[in-house]
Amino acid sequence: MSVASGNDRSPAASPGGATSSASEREEATAHDVLGAIELELAQLLRRAERTRASGAPGTSRRDGTLDRSGYLLLHTLGTHGPLHVTALAERLGLDGSTVTRQVAALEHAGHVRRARDPRDGRAVVVEPTTAGLDELAAHRAARTAVYADVLGGWSRLDRALLAELLTRLNDDLDAYRHRRDAP
Amino acid sequence: MSVASGNDRSPAASPGGATSSASEREEATAHDVLGAIELELAQLLRRAERTRASGAPGTSRRDGTLDRSGYLLLHTLGTHGPLHVTALAERLGLDGSTVTRQVAALEHAGHVRRARDPRDGRAVVVEPTTAGLDELAAHRAARTAVYADVLGGWSRLDRALLAELLTRLNDDLDAYRHRRDAP
DNA sequence: TCAGATACCTGTATCTGACAGATAACTACC
DNA sequence: GGTAGTTATCTGTCAGATACAGGTATCTGA
The missing domain is CATH 1.20.5 (Single alpha-helices involved in coiled-coils or other helix-helix interfaces)
Structure with a gap:
């Protein structure tokens, strides 16, 4: 498991010239x-x-279980509480129309509830149902179990490192996206 | 805030084993x-x-550039040399039909060449063209540049760690997949 | 009140991939 | 050789996730 043993002899892209300094x-x-x-x-x-x-790791759907999009949406609701569709789209980094469809699917499956916001007749408040939260927990446990298997040979330290580096990577990718969108 | 403060991330016992009960x-x-x-x-x-x-990071297509699938396929060819469609599918972990279409698209774009294997009339040998390898290198440089930006704030050590952990993760996911497929 | 902004939904298109079935070519065995 | 079975590839069809464009209902401010 040597550090990044780049056994990769790509035909080009080698910085030319014998390196001197x-x-x-x-x-x-x-x-x-x-x-x-x-x-x-x-x-x-x-x-x-x-x-x-x-259907490998944590996928199933059509029988009430969650696909990744539904999972992340539900997770967001579970973490932040009821949200508007727009707020969900913002947090998920998705187009509003996509979220609309995902919410519709989750509602159909009984995982979320939709309600008009009494203070803003345009807005829809999306809220997880108890069944949705249960499904979220079960799903999460299943996915975690898969990773427990995949990472079975990893030391605790390496797992912790991976978790932290992935978190940072996500944050930085997010920052990158915003950097590109804004200006 | 470098993760890799203590540079020993080897599978040694968890540090601070002071925790007993x-x-x-x-x-x-x-x-x-x-x-x-x-x-x-x-x-x-x-x-x-x-x-x-x-169209953010490394995407473009339709004008001769590569999408991710084409990029990985071409990379595989660049690394392993000419391969049959089946071998490509195996290495990429994809269905043969998917590879067939990706190869067709790459051939259309002039990035690969297809030829019947003289020793097996059923098989097709897929080989990168010079233009394909050039495109691969250019594409790879562009993608790498994006990550140079994204990871601009990372220490060299953390980058190396990320590279290694991702490599191991990929390997272990692969092993997991095979474990699930075979038995 | 009326124009513009906002929130959401629906129609349509794209990309990526899978599965199932068709075709062509090889291999074994009698 | 002929026939059956296997293998390599291709084609038809479908699904999932997402974007963008356009439509409707609602809110806000002058």
Whole structure:
């Protein structure tokens, strides 16, 4: 499990020229690490798409269980309490129409309740039902169990590191997105 | 706020083993960490899906550039050399039909070349073209640049840690998938 | 009151992938 | 050789997640 053993002889992209100074060599290394992160993330994401399509880890749906979108939406509601569709979209980083559909699906499954906001006739307050929260907990436990299996060989420290680094990565990706959207 | 303060993240025993009767507390903590990992990954993956749909980081297509699927396929070819469709599907963890279509798209764009295997008339050998490899390198540079921006505030050590942990995570997810498929 | 902003919903399109079935080619065995 | 079974690929069809555009209802301020 050597550190990022980049067994990756991509035909190009090698910073040309024999490196002379240490700083140049360091930059090349930094670049490689970024490339490795980029590649690993791409692979991770594609794998996840495949996983979602088939029924592997925590997926099922159509029988009342949650897919990832529903899971994250419900999780947001469970964490922040009842929210408007717009607020959900904002927190989830999604288009409002997408959230509308996800909420509709969750409502159909009995996981959330929708109600007009009495103080704003345009707005809809989305609130988790008890059944929804139960399903959320069960789903979360199932997903966590999968990761307990996947990460069975990891030390506690490495798991903690992964959790923290992923959190930071998410935060920084979020910041990046905002940086790009705003200006 | 570097995570890797003590640079020994080796699978050594948990530091501060002073906790004696706290096995219950430790289990709860371990569970929380798994839950955090699970949640962060779910968020990461969903974010990526959104990113793909809009045009943010490394997406463009239709003008000869690569989407993520094409990128990974081309990368596999660049790393392993010419491969059959089946071998590609196996390495990418995808259904053969999916690879067929991705290869067709890449061929249309001039990024790969297809040829019947002379030793097996059923098989098709997929090979990257020079243009494809160039595009791969350019694409990879662009994506790497995005991550250089996203991870701009990270220490070199944390980046290296992330790269390693992601690599291990991918490997273990792969192993998990095989464990589930085979038996 | 009326214009504009806001919140949500619906219609439509795209991207990615899977599964099932069709076709062509190879392999074994009699 | 002929026939059956296997394998490699392709094609048809479907589903999920999401975006964008446009529509309707509602609110807000002058």
